[in-house]
Amino acid sequence: MMIGLISYLVFFLIVSLIFSISVLGLNMQWGFTGLFNAGVAGFVAIGGYTMAILTGPSREVVFGGFELPFIIGLIGAMVMAGLGALIVGLLTLKLNHEYLAVATFGIAVTIQLVCLNWEYLTGGTLGLISIPNPSRDYVEGALAQNALFLAIVLVLGGLVFIGLERIVKSPWGRMLKAIREDETAAASLGKNPVRIRLEAFVLGCMLMGLSGALYVSFIGYVSPWDFLPILTFQAWTMLIVGGSANNRGAILGALVVWGIWTFSGFLISRVVPSDIQAQGGAIQAILIGLVLVATLLSRPRGLIGEELNVSRHARS
Amino acid sequence: MSNFVLEARSVVAGYVPDLPILHGVSVHVSVGEIVTIIGPNGAGKSTLIKAIAGLLNISDGEVLLDGKSITNIPAHKLAAEGVGYVPQTGNVFATLSIHENLVMGGAPLPKELATKQIEKIYSLYPVLKERMHEKAGVLSGGQRQILAVARALLTQPRLILLDEPTAGLSPLAANELFAHIRDLVTNGSTVLMVEQNAKAALRISDRGYVMAEGQNRIDGAAHALLKDEEIGEIFLGKRRKSYKANQEKETT
C-alpha cells in the first residue's frame, strides 16, 4: 500500500511540476509583462510535437523520427515554441488586452487544427507513439524510473525557477515591470517597449514548449487531445489561484490546482456509478470553473499575490 | 436659511478613493445668479463640478439643492431633480443625430412632455432643427456647444452646471455662447460655471470664486474680482499689460 501511495505521489509531482513550468512561463507573460496569452495550449503542443518528431523512432508515413537525444529534443522544443511565439508576437503584440486574448486563443485553436489534420507532420488524430523516456535507459522498474524522471523534472524546474528569479531582478526585468505599469513613461526613457514585450512573450512560450516536451517524453506518446483549450484554462487557474507576478505562487498554484483536479477526479470516480462516468468529467470541469470564479470574486490577487498596481482609472 | 439653489459645504472628493483633489471646498449659488469659478490648471474646478453633478464620490462635506441634501445621489437621479450638467469634453453623442441627442436629454421626462420640450428647443435654436437628422459628430465646435447646452436644458433644470463651455471656441462663438448663457437666467435657471476664459465669464456673472490646489481662495462680486489687482495679474492677463508699460517706461 505504501508503495502504491508513493508511486502515486511521484506521478502527481511529476505532472504538477511539469505544469508549473508552463505556469512560470505564463507568469512571465502576464504577471511580469501584462500580456494576456489565451493560447497556452498551442505552445505546449508545439513543444510536445517537436519533441516527438526529434526523439521518436523513424516512422514510414510520417515526417521525423530522428531519434535524437533527450536534451536535443528539449532544446528543439523550446526553439520551435520560441519561433512560433516570435511569429505570433510580431503579428499581435500591439493589440490591447482583449484582442490579444482573442488572437492568442485563435492561434491555439489553429495549432490544434494543424495537429489534427496535417497527418504527415503530426500523425493526425492518431498522434505519435513510442517517444523515448530517458529514465528507461538508466534504471529498471516503473517506480524507480518515475523517481528518476521526477529528479530530472526537479532539476530542470529548479533551473527555470532560479533563472526567472534572476531575470526578474535584472535591469531587463525591472524594465519589464516599468512597461507593465506605464508604457508611455517607459518608452520615454528610450527603451523599446514593443521589443521587450516580445522578448518576454517568446521566453514565456519557450517555457511552455519545454513543459510540453517533458510531458510527452514522460507519457511516451502525443495526440491532439493532449492540448485542448482546457489546458490553457488549467494553466490560468493555476496562475490565478497561486497569485500573479509571483514565481513561488505559480508553482504553488500548479500543485494546488492539480491537486484539486486529480482529487476531485478520484472522488468522482468513486462516487459516480460507472455507467455515467463521462458525466464525472463534466462535474470535475464545473468544479474547477467554480473554484476559479469564486477565487476571482473574493480574492482577485490569488493565494500569494502582488497587488495589481495599474488601477482602472489609470487606464486610458 | 437659504434661498440658495445650490450650496456645497466643505466638499472633499477625488477620482480615486484615497487621493482627494478637493480639500473642503464651499460654494453657493442663489436663485437667478450666474456664478463663475476660475483658477489655475489643476485647481480642482472641474472636479468640483463633477462632484456636484454626482459623478464622483464625495467622501466628506455635503451638497444641498434648495436646502435638500443631494450628496452622492447618482448622477442620473440628479438630472431628474433639476440639475443639468454640460461636461467640458464628450458633451454630445457624436454617433447619434441631433434629434436623438435631444431625446437623450429628455430621458427623465415622460414621453409627451419630452416631445414638447424638444419642440421648444427647436424653436429656440432653429439651427438645430434644420440639421436634426445629421449626426452630432459633423457639427462645428460652436454648434456642438449649442447642442450640448440644449441637451441639458431639455428638462428645464433649476441649476445648470457648465464646465468650460467656451473651451476651443473662436472668440466670436464664445461671445455668442456667453450671451446665450446670460439669457438662460432670464428663463428662470441658475448657472454655475467653470471657465478658463475668466475675464469674459466674469463679465456676465454676478459672483465669482477663485480656487487653487483644491481649495477656496477668494470670492466676491464679479465686478470686484474683475477690478482686483492681484487676480488681474494672475488670471486676467493684466500682468502682461503692466509689464509692457513698465518696460516702455524704462526704455524711454
Place this chain on the structure above:
Amino acid sequence: MFLQHLADGILSGAIVSLGAIGLSFTMKILRFANFSHSELLTWGAYSALIFASFFNAFGGVFGQTIGPFSFGLSLVIAMVGSCIMVSAIALVLHRYIFDKLSRTTAQMTMVFASFGVALILRHLVVLIWGSNPIYYSNDLQFAILLPGGIRVMPDQVFLLGLTIVTVVSLHLFMTRTRTGIAMRGVSESPELARVSGVNVDAIINWVWIIGASGAALGGVLYGMTVQLRPELGFSLILPLFAAAILGGAGSLYGAVLGGMVVGLSENLSVMIIPTTYKPAVPFLLILAILYFRPEGIFGEQKR
C-alpha cells in the same frame, strides 16, 4: 458550386450575426471580451429543447409540423421561452459575477472569469444532456431546388427569414424607441448618458436581454438546421469574435455585416483550402482586421 457555397455562407452568417450582436454590445459597454457569450447560444438551443419537449407532450396542434418545416408550434413557443430563459441566465451572470467584477477589479479579471463561466455552462449541458449530438426532430426534410442549382432546406429559409425580421426589429427598436436610443447613447458614452438622466444600469440590463435573446435565437436556429451538441457555442467563439471585431464593437449593423462576412468567407474558403481547416478562417480574418484596422469597419477611431 459557388452559388451553393454563397447560400451556405449567408445561412451560417445569419446565425453568427444573431450571436454577435450581444457580444458586440457587451464588449463596447462593459469593455471586456466575454468568452462565455457563445455558451448562451448553446443554452438557447438546449432550453428550447426543454420547452419544445414540454409542449410536444400535449400532442395535437403542438406536435404537428407547420407546412414544409420540420418543426411545429411547440418549437415556435419554445423559441420565446428560450429567449426568456437565456436572458435570465445572462442577467444572473451579470448581477453576480460580471457587474461585481467590473466595479472592483481590472478588466482582464472579467475575461478570466468569463472563461470559468463558459466552462461551467458548457459542462452543465454535458451533465444534463450528455455529449452526444441530438436533434429537435428526427424527420427528414427534402431540399428545395432554387435557381442556380442551389439546394436549401425549408428550415434554412425560415432561419434567414427570422434573422431578417429580428435584425429589422432591432433596428427599429434602436432608432425609434427611447430605450433603444438610450442604449446607443450608453454604448457611446455611459457618463454622458448618466448626466442626461439615463439609468445606465437599467439600460445595461436591457443590453444583456437583447444580446442574450439574439444568442438564444441563434442557438435554436443552429440546433434546427445543424444539430445540438455541447460544443455548439464553443465552436462559434472565433466566428462570433471575428464578427464583433470586424463590425466594430457597439454597432448593430457592424455585428450583422460582420456575421455575414464571417459566414461567407468560411464557406467560400473551402473552394481554396481543405475543409478541415475551415475553422481557422475566422481567426485569420481576426488577425487581418486587427492588423489593418483595429477599430473594425464601423468602430470609432481611438482618440
